[in-house]
Structures are given as C-alpha cells and as structure tokens.
Amino acid sequence: ISKSISNLINSSNKTTTNPTTENLNQFYKIYTNRLQYFRPKIKEEATKKFPSKSTFYNKILDIQPTNLSQSIKKNQEINSIDPETFCWAIGTIYTEMKYKPDILNQVSQDLYGLPERPNNYVYREGNDDSEDSNKEIMFEDESGRIILQFDHTNIEKEILVTGVVVGILGYVDINNDLQVIDYCFPPKLQPPTVENVKQENSKILLISGLDLSQDTNIEKLTTLQSYLSGAINHNYNNESNNLVILGDSLLSYNNLAMFNEFLSTVIRAKTITLIPSLNDPSDRLFPQRPINLKLFDRLLQLNSNDVLSLQTNPTYWNSFKVFLEAGDTINDIVKYGDYNNDSDRLEIMKNFIKWQNFAPTAPDTLSIQPFDINEIDDPFVLKKEYPRAIIFGNQPSFLTASYENVELIGVPKFATTNQLLELDLNSFKYKLIQL
Structure with a gap:
C-alpha cells in the first residue's frame, strides 16, 4: 500500500495541466477502473446471495419495468413479492446533494484553487432542510444511471456514498425508479497475516487536531509539551518514545512558528512522526505529500534523519500492517447526511472494510490528485488481505471497534478533548490519556 501511495503521488506529477480535457478523463478513470475491478467479484457474490429467479442486467441502462413490478405497493411485504419481479445489477453509487461543491465542474472551467468545503452537503444551519428533498441517490455504470428509492422501511438502509x-437487488416502480430490496458488496478478503508481526518499540503515542492558532490556549499547550517531555507528573506516565501527530496541526499557516516551537521542545524527549491533513501546509489534494522539511527551523532540519519522520497522508506501516489516515475520508463522508454521531462514524469505519475502498468519495467531494494508474495500483482499494488496523485522526471523541478482525481506531481531536492515545501496535492494547 505504501508503495502504491508513493506511485500515485509520483504519477500525479506527470499528469497534464490542461484541466478541461485530460484531468477530467483521469478523474473519470478512477471510477471506471474501480467498477471494472469490483464488478466480477461482486457478481460472484451476488449470484449466491440474490434470488435465483431474479434477473441480472449487465448494463443499468437495460433495466426495464414490468407490469408486475409497477403494481407493487410501497407498503407491500417483501416476502409477498414474486422473486421473478426482482432484478439486479452492479454499479457505482452517485449522490446528488444540494450543497455539494462541484469540484469537477470547477476543474473543467479552469478555475484555480478549490471550492470552499461546507460543513454538510445536505443540510445548512438555519434552513429547514430535509434529507429527502436535498439528497438523491443514484446507481450508475458506463451505460447510464437510475434513481434509487428506499420505500421498503423493513430493508436496512446502508450508508451509501458516491x-x-x-450490487443492488430491487424492482422498477411506477416512477421508473429502482426500489432497493437488498445489497451485495465484494466478498471478504483474507484476514490479516500475523506472522512475524511482533516488533520492538511497538508502543506509540497518537495525537491529532492540535489546531494551533492565535486563539490556542497556551497554558494547555505548555502542559502537553511538559507531559510529552516528562517534565510533569501525571496519573499515567507514558511508556512510549514515539509520538505520531495525525493531522490538523495548524488552523493557519501563520502559526508555523508556534508549531516549530512545540516540535523543538517535544523532540528532545520523543521521536516524532508527522502526518499532514487537508488543513495542514501540504497538498490540498489527496493523498498528500509529506510536509516540506524546509518549513521547519534549522534545528529540526538537522535532526530530521534521527528523530523527525515526515510521512504521507494516508500512510501504511508494512512492518505492523497498519493504515493511518488523518480523518479526512471519514470527515468528508459524514457530510453526506446526519452521520456525525459516534455510532455513524464507527459504521463508516466498518464500511471502509465492507466496501474495500478507503476513499470512495474522491474525487467527487474529496479533492484528489488526478492520476492515471490502473485499478491494480489504486492505493485506496484493498486487494488480497485486510490490514491489521486502521487508525483515523481528528474524530470528535475516541472511537474503537473490531470488524472482520481489523482494529478500527479513531483518535480524538486534542484541541476539543485534551486527549491523546497510547497504543501498542503488537497487541492493540490502548490507554486513553486525559490531560
């Protein structure tokens, strides 16, 4: 995975600067490549899961209503519907939302910069918005698209995002929309291999969301520095010499001096791994290059080889089989609806495993490097096996779950929680530290 991320960043350097043609083609290929990769896998799984009497359509455009399907009532029990009425196809979800920024349209118009990212793509504070009126979920492939409806309330409504x-099983209703009956995702991958995973120096401290700005509470920041440096007593003295800073370190580039001072103090006691987020001084496109070393003081530059490691976002530690991401992928998906509570965020984490895709919403709402690589080299698509853990930064609170033998961990924003996390990458035992 780490090699694929590097290859993607390198390939983005070679992409054309003509946004009206080639970049849009490169964005389009991201979705078509993923559809082509997953289609045979989902078809094999759906053939086993969906009713044998249902009709499979190779192309979404070929899906047609029947007199029988258009006579089905919204409140009709699914068990009472003839399975021969059902059809299924494989495609990609596309979500149209009222407040979604049109990144691709901006690129096509050769506009510089990125559109302002709203807090939510469906709702706006102060407006009496409803999800039904502001959001439309569609199902598409190379041939076309059809609107999805979810009128059968006894069917679990998945969090579906662009x-x-x-694979979707359903029937075409009187409005020529596809009423969803069931879903099918790719077959499960192999569990993460654990041979030879045990490593020394497996304990790390994780912190994210320092959000340094002119309004930063200096006393709180000083307490954090003192704790990391071992200069103050605490009810829990951390045992790790390795600090991982997982994104959202700065609210403004004007606060680099404050960040430099923080790093220069902590680096005397800890080795530091620095991973950027979309709010930090790195690319505003995903995946992000490491923060440029030249932004830091000379003392940090001179010691960088020994105690300061600048890494990409996301990054993958092959020795531990751990995937780290600053939280941008989750924080984009929660904007697709009312998904901002802890249970929904945990469900999104699990869905990354279920979808086998870490960044499905890129490039539609998550800005991404325009790359021209095939689906095999796509670093966001899981291939043969799951990682042992996925760690996300910048969550409103500490989150943890286990799904398909993958440890899912959300690191809380320090600026709002005063919390950091000690984690053993061998056992995944953790201690949440409250300062």
Whole structure:
C-alpha cells in the first residue's frame, strides 16, 4: 500500500495541466477502473446471495419495468413479492446533494484553487432542510444511471456514498425508479497475516487536531509539551518514545512558528512522526505529500534523519500492517447526511472494510490528485488481505471497534478533548490519556 501511495503521488506529477480535457478523463478513470475491478467479484457474490429467479442486467441502462413490478405497493411485504419481479445489477453509487461543491465542474472551467468545503452537503444551519428533498441517490455504470428509492422501511438502509461499488437487488416502480430490496458488496478478503508481526518499540503515542492558532490556549499547550517531555507528573506516565501527530496541526499557516516551537521542545524527549491533513501546509489534494522539511527551523532540519519522520497522508506501516489516515475520508463522508454521531462514524469505519475502498468519495467531494494508474495500483482499494488496523485522526471523541478482525481506531481531536492515545501496535492494547 505504501508503495502504491508513493506511485500515485509520483504519477500525479506527470499528469497534464490542461484541466478541461485530460484531468477530467483521469478523474473519470478512477471510477471506471474501480467498477471494472469490483464488478466480477461482486457478481460472484451476488449470484449466491440474490434470488435465483431474479434477473441480472449487465448494463443499468437495460433495466426495464414490468407490469408486475409497477403494481407493487410501497407498503407491500417483501416476502409477498414474486422473486421473478426482482432484478439486479452492479454499479457505482452517485449522490446528488444540494450543497455539494462541484469540484469537477470547477476543474473543467479552469478555475484555480478549490471550492470552499461546507460543513454538510445536505443540510445548512438555519434552513429547514430535509434529507429527502436535498439528497438523491443514484446507481450508475458506463451505460447510464437510475434513481434509487428506499420505500421498503423493513430493508436496512446502508450508508451509501458516491463512489461505492455495489450490487443492488430491487424492482422498477411506477416512477421508473429502482426500489432497493437488498445489497451485495465484494466478498471478504483474507484476514490479516500475523506472522512475524511482533516488533520492538511497538508502543506509540497518537495525537491529532492540535489546531494551533492565535486563539490556542497556551497554558494547555505548555502542559502537553511538559507531559510529552516528562517534565510533569501525571496519573499515567507514558511508556512510549514515539509520538505520531495525525493531522490538523495548524488552523493557519501563520502559526508555523508556534508549531516549530512545540516540535523543538517535544523532540528532545520523543521521536516524532508527522502526518499532514487537508488543513495542514501540504497538498490540498489527496493523498498528500509529506510536509516540506524546509518549513521547519534549522534545528529540526538537522535532526530530521534521527528523530523527525515526515510521512504521507494516508500512510501504511508494512512492518505492523497498519493504515493511518488523518480523518479526512471519514470527515468528508459524514457530510453526506446526519452521520456525525459516534455510532455513524464507527459504521463508516466498518464500511471502509465492507466496501474495500478507503476513499470512495474522491474525487467527487474529496479533492484528489488526478492520476492515471490502473485499478491494480489504486492505493485506496484493498486487494488480497485486510490490514491489521486502521487508525483515523481528528474524530470528535475516541472511537474503537473490531470488524472482520481489523482494529478500527479513531483518535480524538486534542484541541476539543485534551486527549491523546497510547497504543501498542503488537497487541492493540490502548490507554486513553486525559490531560
């Protein structure tokens, strides 16, 4: 995975600067490549899961209503519907939302910079918005698209976002929309291998969301520095010499001096791994290059080889089989609806495993490097096996779950929680530290 991320960043350097043609083609290829990759896998799984009497369509455009399907009532029990009425296809979810920024349209118009990212793509504070009126979920492939409806309330409504490749079983209603009956995702991958994973120096301290700005509470920041340096007593003295800073370190580039001072103090006691987020001084496109070393003081530059490691976002530690991401992928998906509570965020984490895709919403709402690589080299698509853990930064609170033998961990924003996390990458035992 780490090699694929590097290859993607390198390939983005070679992409054309003509946004009206080639970049849009490169964005389009991201979705078509993923559909082509997942289609045979989902078809094999759906053939086993969906009713044998249902009709499979190779192309979404070929899905047609029947007199029987258009006579089905919204409140009709699914068990009472003839399975021969059902059809299924494989495609990609596309979500149209009222407040979604049109990144691709901006690129096509050769506009510089990125559109302002709203807090939510469906709701706006102060407006009496409803999800039904502001959001439309569609199902598409190379041939066309059809609107999805979810009128059968006894069917579990998945969190479906743009870019997710899925098999859908349903029927075409009187409005020529596809009423969803069931879903099918790719077959499970192999569990993460654990041979030879045990490593020394496996304990790390994780912190994210320092959000340094002119309004930063200096006393709180000083307490954190003192704790990391071992200069103050605490009810829990951390045992790790390795600090991982997982994104959102700065609210403004004007606060680099404050960040430099923080790093220069902590680096005397800890080795530091620095991973950027979309709010930090790195690319505003995903995946992000490491923060440029030249932004830091000379003392940090001179010691960088020994105690300061600048890494990409996301990054993958092959020795531990751990994937780290600053939280941008989750924080984009929660904007697709009312998904901002802890249970929904945990469900999104699990869905990354279920979808086998870490960044489905890129490039539609998550800005991404325009790359021209095939689906095999796509670093966001899981291939043969799951990682042992996925760690996300910048969550409103500490989150943890286990799904398909993958440890899912959300690191809380320090600026709002005063919390950091000690984690053993061998056992995944953790201690949440409250300062």
